[in-house]
Amino acid sequence: MKQSRSAFTLIELLVVIAIIAILAAILFPVFAQAKESAKMAVTLSNLDQAGLAQQMYIADTDDNFPRTRYSLDGINQNANYKHSIYPYMKNSQMMRDLTNPAASLPDCEGDPNCVAGGVVMASPIFSRGYFYYRPFFITHAWQDQSPYNESMVDQPANSLLLAEDKDVYADYGPWMSYIVAGTNGWAYSNWGGGHRDDHGFTVDFVDGHAKFEPMRASCGAPGSLNQWQYDPAGITNGEYSNWQMGTGPADITWINTFCSTLPF
Numbered sequence: 001m002k003q004s005r006s007a008f009t010l011i012e013l014l015v016v017i018a019i020i021a022i023l024a025a026i027l028f029p030v031f032a033q034a035k036e037s038a039k040m041a042v043t044l045s046n047l048d049q050a051g052l053a054q055q056m057y058i059a060d061t062d063d064n065f066p067r068t069r070y071s072l073d074g075i076n077q078n079a080n081y082k083h084s085i086y087p088y089m090k091n092s093q094m095m096r097d098l099t100n101p102a103a104s105l106p107d108c109e110g111d112p113n114c115v116a117g118g119v120v121m122a123s124p125i126f127s128r129g130y131f132y133y134r135p136f137f138i139t140h141a142w143q144d145q146s147p148y149n150e151s152m153v154d155q156p157a158n159s160l161l162l163a164e165d166k167d168v169y170a171d172y173g174p175w176m177s178y179i180v181a182g183t184n185g186w187a188y189s190n191w192g193g194g195h196r197d198d199h200g201f202t203v204d205f206v207d208g209h210a211k212f213e214p215m216r217a218s219c220g221a222p223g224s225l226n227q228w229q230y231d232p233a234g235i236t237n238g239e240y241s242n243w244q245m246g247t248g249p250a251d252i253t254w255i256n257t258f259c260s261t262l263p264f
Contacts, residue, residue, distance in 0.1 A: 039099040039195065040195055040202065040212055042097065042098075042099065043097050043099065043100075043164065043193055043195070043202045043212075044202055044210055044211070044212065046094050046095070046096075046097055046130070047130065047162055047163075047164075047202055047203075047204040047210045048204070048210050049089065049094050050085065050089070050094060050095060050130060050162055050204065051161065051162060051204035051205075051208050051209075051210055052088075052208065053085040053086075053088035053089045054066070054085055054161065054162070054204075055208055056085075056088040057084060057085045057088055058149075058150060062149070063149040063150045063151060064147050064148065064149045065134065065148045065149060065150075065161075066081040066084035066085060066132070067081065067084065067134075067144040068080060068081055068132060068134050068143065068144055068170070068171035069081075069109070069116075069144070069170075069171070070084075070144075072121045072122060073117070073121060075117065076115070076116035076117035076119075077116045078109055078115050078116055078117060078119070078120070078121045078122055079109055079121070079122040080107065080108070080109045080122070080126075080132075080170035080171065081132040081170060081171065082095055082107070082126045082132075082170060083109075083122050083126075086124070092124040092125075092126055095126050095127065095129065095130055096126070096127040096129060097127075097129045097130070097164070097193055099193060099194055099195070100127075100128070100129040100164065100166060100193045100194055101166065101187075101188050101194050102127075102128040102129060102166035102167075102188075103127045103128065103129050104127070105127065105128050105168070106125050106126065106127060106128070107126050107127065107128050107168055107169070107170045108168045108169050108170060109122045109125075109126070109170065110122065110125030110126060111168060114168055126170070128165070128166060128167065128168060129164060129165070129166070129193060130162055130163070130164060130165075131162065131163060131164075131165045131167070131169070131170060131171060131172035132161070132162055132170060132171050132172075133160050133161060133162070133163065133171070133172065133173050133228070134148055134171060134173075135148075135173070135228065135229045135230070137230065137240075137243060137245070137252055137255060138152050138153075138229060139152070140243075140244050140245055140246070141245065141246055142245065142246065145246075150206065153206050153229070154225060154229075155225060155229075156205065156206040156207040157205055157206075157207045157209065158205065158225070158227055159205060159206040159207075159225075159227060159229050160203050160204075160205060160206075160218060160227040160228060160229075161204050161205055161206045162203070162204040163201050163202065163203045163204070164191075164192050164193035164195075164201040164202050164203075165190060165191050165192065165193075165201075166188060166189070166190055166191070166192070166193070166194075167190045173228065173255070173258075174218075174219075174228045174230075174255050174256060174257060174258040174259060175254050175255050175257050175258070176190065176191075176257060176258055177190075177257050177258065177261045178190070178191050178215075178258055178261045178262050178263065179191075180263060181198070191215065191258070192215065195212070199214060199215060199264055200212055200213055200214045200215055201213070201215055203218070203227070205227075215262060215264075216259075216262060216264070218259075219232065219258075219259035219262070220232060222236075226259075228255070228258075228259075230255055230256075232256065232259070235253050235255075235256045240252050240253045240255065240256075241253055
């Protein structure tokens with residue numbers, strides 16, 4: 001008697017291949033989301049640690065926040081806030097997010113082409129990725145000319161302190177435009193850490209908690225202070241057109257530049 005051999009038919013093979021393709025289409029996005037979530041968890045942990053270092057610095061300086069930049073040679077501003085809080089971290093890598101496409105580049109105080117005086121003096125050299133926000137208009141003085149402390153912050157749980165960006169400057173704020181990737185010579189957006197198409201960023205607040213949020217959430221709504229600590233209504237009603245700065249009034253409506261240029 002002739003024995004028959006069992007084998008897959010062409011139809012059966014095509015069915016198996018189709019099932020595998022369907023499963024791959026379902027699972028690959030899940031794996032990608034899991035990978036992205038893991039990357040965001042690292043960023044959140046870094047900012048948590050940096051925020052804790054800020055809190056310890058503040059506790060040791062009579063509730064004063066660090067300066068954005070300061071001088072090591074008595075002439076040039078060649079160190080930034082990261083050097084102020086570094087003694088409380090002991091690990092410069094905590095200020096480096098490897099998922100950020102700009103993390104391989106030094107910030108301004110580590111770049112001879114950017115640092116004041118052209119000579120890098122600060123150590124360690126920090127990567128780009130996390131900026132410090134100091135709302136100068138609250139102190140009514142430009143830059144670091146007046147102390148900035150916790151008593152000046154009305155809503156610590158809703159006031160941004162640190163967040164993600166890709167620019168060279170260690171201090172950043174809502175006066176900077178949102179640059180869309182592929183425009184103005186930027187391969188990627190200047191804001192955010194590269195997560196979720198740079199429509200959101202990880203933020204550490206004055207009270208010490210951190211979270212990932214849509215960038216638009218930082219802009220708030222007219223009638224109350226937003227996370228940048230200004231009321232959007234003041235941009236249109238003239239309040240910030242005649243804001244007391246130093247010895248006289250100044251138009252600081254440009255603090256709304258980020259929120260007004262967000263394309264989403």
